[in-house]
Amino acid sequence: MKRTLVLTTALGLLAGPALADINLLSWGGAYGNSHLEAYAKPFEAESGIKVVMADADNPATPIKAMVEAGNVSADVASVEYADAVRLCDEGLLETIDPAILAPAADGTPAAEDFIAGAITECFVGTDVYSMILAYDDSKFADAKPATPADFFDLAKFPGKRTMRKGAKFNLEFALMADGVPAAEVYDVLGTPEGVDRAFAKLDTIKNDVIWWEAGAQPPQLLADGEVTMAYAFNGRIFNAAQGEGKPFKIVWDGQIYEMEGWVVPKGAPNLADALKFITYSTSPAPQARAAEFISYGPPRTSAAALVGNIEGTDVPMGPNLPTTAENLTNALGSNLDFWVDHDAELNERFNSWLAG
């Protein structure tokens, strides 16, 4: 009895790593599901390499912990762009050679097919998401909000708003609402006067804002009628509007987009297979397929055209993606260098402003 126990335990320990060919660290929820359906399952079918998925609130945190402790169990992880750069600069990630990325169907090399900034030393973009203004259509009978300035116009569009608790996105959004063109936002925000100006604009609605912390809160607050407008991630609003038939509308004017993508933690146990997975999952077809599950746009130009209908419906996904041309007319690409430099300072000021 005792011997069988010892044997099975030993076998179990041996079998554990052998079964898991690549360990993928993702975010869970609808987003994690898009990774599973569009990347992991077809990759398994094609290559025979098993993909084991695990979820984290923000995979950047476990990566830092794993690499610093010298006990890396993840091979590929999905992280935000800013975190990827930070982790990369701290030497916690493997570099990824852009040569492994698949070219587009017409032979365009990957480096030209990806949008600017989507490939860095340690990072390959998988999708673009954005912060957008969303409103409850049933709450505004006549005029509808159409610009960032309308978000701050309590007289014309009464009701509470919800914004993310934190300095990032809100300061840029406030400046755009105050009339700063998207292209100049970070120049203005780089000056002390610009920061003051952004906070002054936020002051005008401070008493009518409910601050959200988890991405699931804004659609809930809109649905409960607690707020009439939200500044939130486009995917969450899309899911509520599309999946649950809520009367939520998205204003793309003034969207701030950001990227997420793959990184490989330093010392990943199955590096070679991890790179195979990255090559596969960033090729145009799976990229387009992932966008059918969640309204985050593919960062490859050739993939954008391949995106079909929203999974399970015959409604085209295209107009709901941040990367679609008509949605990009007044859009701001989040500047991560700015935020990596200033997030501590501006968040302290934000928290102090919030509490005061």
Added chain:
Amino acid sequence: MANALDPHAAIVTTASGAGDGMLTTADGKPLARALARSQSRARRRAFLLVLPLLAFVVVTFVVPIGQMLQRSFYNDGFSANMPQLSAWFDQNPRGTEPDDAAWEALAGDLVASAEVRSIGVVGTRINYDVPGTRSLFTSTGRKVRGGIEPPYREALLEMDEDWGSARLWNAMREAATPITANFYLASLDRRRAEDGSIEQVPERQRVYVMLFMRTFWLSLLITGLTFILGFPVAHLLATLPMRKSNLLMILVLLPFWTSLLVRTTSWMVLLQQQGVINDILVWLGVIENGQRLQMIYNQTGTIIAMTHILLPFMILPLYSVMRTINPSYVRAARSLGATSWTAFRRIYFPQTLPGLGAGALLVFILAVGYYITPALVGGSSGQLISNLIAEHMTGTLNWSMAAALAALLLASVLILYWLYDRLVGIDNLKLG
């Protein structure tokens, strides 16, 4: 000392009385030593039994918490990756203008650090003290990766004139020793001025001291509220007939067994402006539709939800103590002429103190570290210090700062515990 009834007395006297007449065991060994050996064997065996738990606690609790706390005062992100410049700072006292040797050391370290990709760590460390400098390090690192030609001062200043900033050099000097108090200073809204003295940060950056005060004040308030609400319930539980009190007990325990998140979100459903309570008030005509009460996403929300969630931690210890209080004491007081208030105040209440102490300590310590409930229902005015610790852990990834804040929180809780021990006595604590 040794009296006649003490069974050991005989041995003690014999053993110490006769010089060569030491007691021996049957096989001739001295009794005292044999006894000690067999006892120590028993102790070892007993120790082996607790060893798994001890190892578990050490591995899962002491070591990680110790490592975490170490980060609050030890950060070698700069000193380990910039050895030459750190050595220069060592040799030259504060106030020395950076000379050619310093610039050469800086340039050499930057090149070496850029080669091994540790420049981000260096920049991150300095960015904690001088916001906006992280990209200075990383962009310079990218430029110098191929090497850099002397004169170094001019070369670096040409890449970015910020390299000449006195504040930057000052911050590098601070960071050159891995052991630093700067994270603790920052946790108290303080920083080092350029001359090395300690100054307050500008008013609009101050946030931590205020949050510490708020955390303690709210925790105290919540402890008080759980006492006021829980005391009568615990008394009822302890005095009602078994069948009724069992039913009541289930009502206390049911929410206790329910997930924290479920309870918090139920409060959101109840309290929000379009929620159940506001709906009822409007329906009853107490308030107009336009003046619905804001009871959540502010401090009120945090207080209500946390009081409810922590209530069982007050009721259960109180109940367990109250059940053991003999009702005849109060009856005796009453028969001796005490009013019911006097009997309660002088006889009953003092006997509940051990339970009250345990309950209050439990609720207070749990409240001080509460995180998820204030995050969800606290809005802006209901945030506690733990929310910022979480922000530093998962948002800014400044773990040293998170560790310093957590260490201060831990220290203040330990001080309160010590105070409690001095004032009330920890032996007077009764959990059941």
